[in-house]
Amino acid sequence: METMRIAIVAPPWFAVPPVGYGGIELVVGYLADGLARRGHQVTLFAAGGSRTEARLVATFAEPPSALLGDPAVEARHILAAYDHWREFDIIHDHTFLGPVTGAALPVPLVHTLHGPVTDANRDLIAALGRRAHLVAISHHQRSTLPAGTRAAVIHNGIDPAAFPFSAEPGDYLLFCGRINPEKGPVEAIEIARRAGLPLLMVVKINERLEHEYWEAEVRPRLRGLDVEVKQQPPTEEKLAAYRGALATLFPIQWPEPFGLVLIESMAAGTPVIAFPRGSVPEVVLDGVTGFHCRDLDDAAEACWRARELDRRECRRRVERHFSASLNVLRHEQLYRAILASDGRGEPAPTLPLALDGITAPGRS
Amino acid sequence: METMRIAIVAPPWFAVPPVGYGGIELVVGYLADGLARRGHQVTLFAAGGSRTEARLVATFAEPPSALLGDPAVEARHILAAYDHWREFDIIHDHTFLGPVTGAALPVPLVHTLHGPVTDANRDLIAALGRRAHLVAISHHQRSTLPAGTRAAVIHNGIDPAAFPFSAEPGDYLLFCGRINPEKGPVEAIEIARRAGLPLLMVVKINERLEHEYWEAEVRPRLRGLDVEVKQQPPTEEKLAAYRGALATLFPIQWPEPFGLVLIESMAAGTPVIAFPRGSVPEVVLDGVTGFHCRDLDDAAEACWRARELDRRECRRRVERHFSASLNVLRHEQLYRAILASDGRGEPAPTLPLALDGITAPGRS
Numbered sequence: 080m081e082t083m084r085i086a087i088v089a090p091p092w093f094a095v096p097p098v099g100y101g102g103i104e105l106v107v108g109y110l111a112d113g114l115a116r117r118g119h120q121v122t123l124f125a126a127g128g129s130r131t132e133a134r135l136v137a138t139f140a141e142p143p144s145a146l147l148g149d150p151a152v153e154a155r156h157i158l159a160a161y162d163h164w165r166e167f168d169i170i171h172d173h174t175f176l177g178p179v180t181g182a183a184l185p186v187p188l189v190h191t192l193h194g195p196v197t198d199a200n201r202d203l204i205a206a207l208g209r210r211a212h213l214v215a216i217s218h219h220q221r222s223t224l225p226a227g228t229r230a231a232v233i234h235n236g237i238d239p240a241a242f243p244f245s246a247e248p249g250d251y252l253l254f255c256g257r258i259n260p261e262k263g264p265v266e267a268i269e270i271a272r273r274a275g276l277p278l279l280m281v282v283k284i285n286e287r288l289e290h291e292y293w294e295a296e297v298r299p300r301l302r303g304l305d306v307e308v309k310q311q312p313p314t315e316e317k318l319a320a321y322r323g324a325l326a327t328l329f330p331i332q333w334p335e336p337f338g339l340v341l342i343e344s345m346a347a348g349t350p351v352i353a354f355p356r357g358s359v360p361e362v363v364l365d366g367v368t369g370f371h372c373r374d375l376d377d378a379a380e381a382c383w384r385a386r387e388l389d390r391r392e393c394r395r396r397v398e399r400h401f402s403a404s405l406n407v408l409r410h411e412q413l414y415r416a417i418l419a420s421d422g423r424g425e426p427a428p429t430l431p432l433a434l435d436g437i438t439a440p441g442r443s
Numbered sequence: 444m445e446t447m448r449i450a451i452v453a454p455p456w457f458a459v460p461p462v463g464y465g466g467i468e469l470v471v472g473y474l475a476d477g478l479a480r481r482g483h484q485v486t487l488f489a490a491g492g493s494r495t496e497a498r499l500v501a502t503f504a505e506p507p508s509a510l511l512g513d514p515a516v517e518a519r520h521i522l523a524a525y526d527h528w529r530e531f532d533i534i535h536d537h538t539f540l541g542p543v544t545g546a547a548l549p550v551p552l553v554h555t556l557h558g559p560v561t562d563a564n565r566d567l568i569a570a571l572g573r574r575a576h577l578v579a580i581s582h583h584q585r586s587t588l589p590a591g592t593r594a595a596v597i598h599n600g601i602d603p604a605a606f607p608f609s610a611e612p613g614d615y616l617l618f619c620g621r622i623n624p625e626k627g628p629v630e631a632i633e634i635a636r637r638a639g640l641p642l643l644m645v646v647k648i649n650e651r652l653e654h655e656y657w658e659a660e661v662r663p664r665l666r667g668l669d670v671e672v673k674q675q676p677p678t679e680e681k682l683a684a685y686r687g688a689l690a691t692l693f694p695i696q697w698p699e700p701f702g703l704v705l706i707e708s709m710a711a712g713t714p715v716i717a718f719p720r721g722s723v724p725e726v727v728l729d730g731v732t733g734f735h736c737r738d739l740d741d742a743a744e745a746c747w748r749a750r751e752l753d754r755r756e757c758r759r760r761v762e763r764h765f766s767a768s769l770n771v772l773r774h775e776q777l778y779r780a781i782l783a784s785d786g787r788g789e790p791a792p793t794l795p796l797a798l799d800g801i802t803a804p805g806r807s
Contacts, residue, residue, distance in 0.1 A: 150514045151567045154543045158570050161547040179518045180544040183525040203515045206522050 091156035094128040113407030124160035182210035217358035236406030242346035251277040253324035266330035273379035321347035326385035329353035348390035455520035458492040477771030488524035546574035581722035600770030606710035617688035630694035637743035641669040685711035690749035693717035712754035
């Protein structure tokens with residue numbers, strides 16, 4: 080198979096891979112490394128401090144994390160990255176603004192939708208879909224695209240080998256995520272209270288709204304409960320938290336586009352007790368790698384049934400369907416399909432059925 | 444002289460020309476019309492409802508004014524405009540995000556800086572300056588550019604014939620502008636109070652911060668004073684307001700990058716009493732077309748001296764130095780200079796001295 084010259088444009092906000100928080104940067108790092116290992120000429124455009132097996136072009140000396148989301152900062156990153164567009168057969172952009180530039184260039188452009196489709200970005204996504212090859216990160220996310228907008232579905236992947244596994248259920252519940260109403264930290268506390276089990280919270284609290292939500296809604300509810308809180312602990316501690324838990328709580332209040340926590344938990348052997356919104360039904364198999372729950376009581380009751388699940392099934396599901404290596408193969412196949420077609424004129428080809436449908440809801 | 448194929452990318456927020464508020468859209472409209480009248484093939488990318496002598500490509504059916512500044516909206520506008528880049532010899536972009544895309548394309552790009560240089564955009568402007576031909580709208584604005592960043596200076600222009608003139612001084616003071624601390628509405632009220640003269644305020648109050656500033660700081664100060672307020676009146680009323688005033692107050696609290704109000708007022712014959720920050724010293728000639736004032740008392744005193752100024756000098760200054768037709772000629776000359784050079788590789792050429800320096804501070 081021929082070598083491709085591939086540009087991967089990461090968001091600039093965190094190093095690739097991230098030191099702490101940074102889900103997009105994590106999966107982008109796996110992708111760049113995996114493609115490089117498969118012999119492609121891969122260039123990663125990312126902030127300084129990134130470590131990669133691809134060629135790194137650092138657009139900032141340090142990740143501008145404090146300015147997260149500032150369009151002027153993202154614009155500088157894009158400007159520097161797209162200076163090099165002539166050097167590539169294909170560009171895969173994971174930023175918000177970059178695809179606007181990429182779509183104007185005579186080189187095939189792939190754009191992964193890492194966030195939810197909202198009223199604010201729906202029209203932009205439709206316009207991008209007419210000019211670039213979109214990748215959705217779940218079947219559910221794809222189902223929310225504007226009418227007529229096509230996208231390949233490629234689930235996020237991680238390296239299961241990086242997650243220490245335990246076949247024995249632990250004795251506490253885990254919540255892992257941003258302190259944000261969407262992620263349901265308040266609901267997680269309530270589930271733990273009703274289940275009468277200890278709760279470990281591994282949390283990110285650094286943006287203003289996160290601080291406000293923590294102080295106003297979350298912290299007051301911890302009084303009198305058996306809850307331990309770790310703010311962005313070192314990787315080793317986070318891995319131990321996953322491995323040692325009885326179950327991970329995922330009582331989301333929004334249509335999660337993918338949910339890396341789901342597969343990180345399952346990789347460690349820990350099943351997930353989740354509200355089945357967004358991508359959850361296609362990632363967590365109800366009754367096998369976790370439980371889909373109706374409400375808080377249902378979830379509290381499920382905590383006690385989590386011991387009955389075979390933790391090996393959790394691990395196996397990640398190895399089979401949500402590994403970084405599968406994610407890399409799918410992207411390689413998508414790029415080849417695009418380059419084999421005319422490259423530009425046509426909207427995103429769907430992946431061959433066998434690939435595209437492999438982890439559709441209801442199939443394991 | 445050869446015809447050029449010119450793309451003018453306007454911001455999407457208001458029609459070109461604007462119905463009410465919209466300074467950038469006003470000068471962009473003059474530029475597109477003027478270049479078209481001079482025989483160039485001009486395409487204007489702007490929101491629907493625009494009227495132009497150029498070819499119009501409307502990127503939105505209606506101007507998305509309610510979403511002013513939303514990057515996803517501007518991104519859609521840019522995406523649609525840059526579909527056409529192959530059709531042009533040169534692209535002149537007046538938006539915030541568009542130059543990021545334009546800079547990646549193998550077509551010469553001109554970008555006008557319509558706002559102040561700030562800590563938030565300084566690095567982006569430096570990066571754009573290495574890839575595009577920048578235009579500053581005043582010598583002062585150019586002096587604030589990052590070290591090593593070159594730009595041509597082309598002052599904004601208007602059509603003086605559109606402004607009814609009066610050689611006779613009126614009997615009230617005028618404030619015209621957004622209700623924003625930068626523009627000094629509170630200071631204008633205080634100047635009128637100290638001068639003991641009536642004040643007419645022609646104002647824009649529609650963004651949230653404008654409403655808040657109006658209610659908290661401006662409205663309470665109107666009590667007991669002879670002040671009339673008109674919110675975004677029809678054009679005829681605004682023109683009458685300029686023409687009938689004794690002087691226009693411009694007590695700015697920021698480094699104004701250009702200040703269209705200055706030349707609109709002078710076109711009507713009305714001198715300007717201003718704090719000499721930003722572009723003011725190079726636009727208003729102290730003691731001739733207005734007064735540069737140190738403080739509120741100095742400005743109040745200057746109101747009474749405004750009667751002594753020859754209003755014909757105000758009009759003449761606009762006709763000579765700040766007309767739309769001069770602005771069009773300067774742009775045409777800049778485009779030709781760029782196309783005569785290699786077009787891309789070099790940073791912005793400066794204009795020939797005779798053109799570039801014509802309205803430098805201290806020269807009339």
